[in-house]
Amino acid sequence: MDVPFPVAVKILFGTDAIRYPLTGIGRYAYELARRLSTASDVESLFYFSVTGGVNRALPVRPKTGQRERTAVGLRRLASNIRLLTKSYHHVMTILQARSLRRFNDYLFHGPNYYLPVHRGPCVTTFHDLSVFSWPQCHPKFRVRHMQKEIQVALKRAQLILTDSEFTRREIAAYFSWPLDRILVTPLAVSADYYPRPATAIAPVLLRFGLNFASYSLFVGTLDPRKNIDLLLDVYERLPNALRQRIPLIVIGFEGWSSEKTRARLSAGERAGWARYLNFVDEALLPSLYAGARVFLYPSRYEGFGLPVLEAMASGIPVICSNAASLPEVAGRAGALVPPDDVDTLYNVLIQALEDDTWCAKAKTCGLEQASHFSWDKTAATTLNAYKLAFQ
Template identity: 95%
Template sequence: MSVFSWPQCHPAARVRHMQKEIQVALKRAQLIFTDSEFTRREIAAYFSWPLDRILLTPLAVSADYYPRPVTTIAPVLLRFGLNFASYSLFVGTLDPRKNIDLLLDVYEKIPNALRQRIPLIVVGFEGWNSEKTRARLSAGERAGWARYLNFVDEALLPSLYAGARVFLYPSRYEGFGLPVLEAMASGIPVICSNAASLPEVAGSAGALVPRDDVDTLYNVLIQALDDDSWCAKAKTRGLEQASHFSWDKTAAATLNAYKLAYSITL
């Protein structure tokens, strides 16, 4: 839905193509499956679809995402020159919708000694219109408080999550927000925006901050970097929240949706 609600965050050609294809598909569809209640209601409002024909099939995470002791992830951290619980992590494509520039704004405000001790680590492909963000990351790398790892093999991601001090996800719009769930399942505190579907995924376990609010994000992040008690409580809440999502539940919801679709055709 982001090509409709946030078209400014995509190339114009992609917006035209996706808007056309989605509307063609909707004309043929009997039911719509979607992975968040937020998107379900957004689709209903935008396209005037009845809610009972838009079915919720939430996502889950791989069993590879779970809390790991430092001894098991040390080889991966060593490969990237990282120390256990000594970095903030973002995982996602570098593009305007992900709002990585907000993280850079915040990190530029953090006292230098603290940001040198716990740098910002960014993982993900360079996406559309990311040149300025990439240049700012490079400046942070030269200053010693940021690292851009680009694409990281999926097999290594669980260790990168599990080794982080905190996971940061200030996205302006998400249809679900799978990295937030991956981080919570890994036992890592999550700070994310309160935009779109993210409150639904993070629940009360995540520290939700207003979208584009530098000061609030700064204050919450400082607490996460300084306060071990806060982090311990956030980890416990995150693991509990992540346990509510499973592929078994997703499979059951999807199967029921197909049964309903089949009954409509009879």
């Protein structure tokens, strides 16, 4: 049952995740911010930057270019310098506290884990607990920092939002939080992801030397929990003629402890059955999804699994693991396999690469499953959560 809003509902929305590269968390924050700006039951809305800046204007969607790539490289370099990182966060904490003094009657929503000191109600979104459950997949400095900040956010929050029921229950069990103070607000995909004919995406495919419906696709950061090595194990077993005709295409940043995976991909590239495209500009991703024969996502751990939803919305058959939150996203539309089962993945992949009837059915089921998710629904659920936070 809906809870009535207070007479005056005022919201401060954190925008630290809305920057290049626009990751899944960044897209979530941006899409939610857009919809909050037009919500009829929000009286006042300000956007709060990590430096303490407060603005009424919706943050500009990050651009893609060499300048932005350079900035990412500098941020990563700086984050490895512990004293610099510690000093930066100390200064930002002071600036944020000063800015928030005049907003005590506002609810603060931190969509990217973190919550500053704030006297009003606070809501945070925890997308997963990988720094606790999979710390080996992150740099040690990031694990230390995020574990500390998450514990701080838990003390400051009246309510926690999550992307999936899996994460909701994981948080409740790990931190002994009451389930009724943890709400699920599933993610969605933008309208850019939809089935496209070969002629519409030919220029993008030509740019990367790809042929329509003639490659398998993986999109995600190269780190151990994404389980890309399982894909490589399977592809190494495929008949050579088949894997040459339908190679494996991998898109995403090089993540933590990915050297061995990257070396195996390079070997596959030399053999002609794999390509690593690194990070690809977001504007090109919908075409690359739509041009694939099948999408593969054998991840061991996810808080949601947005690439799976993007693939289904693009009309591409999905084969993913049955781990963590992925069954919630894929539903009955995805072919679910255990994350360590090479034989099952091999057999399902052979079917996807050779059976057009199977692919057509998987495409139809995937589009129907993707239709259940929308950013409008995410915003509506979030607004209802804000109401609960005022209680």
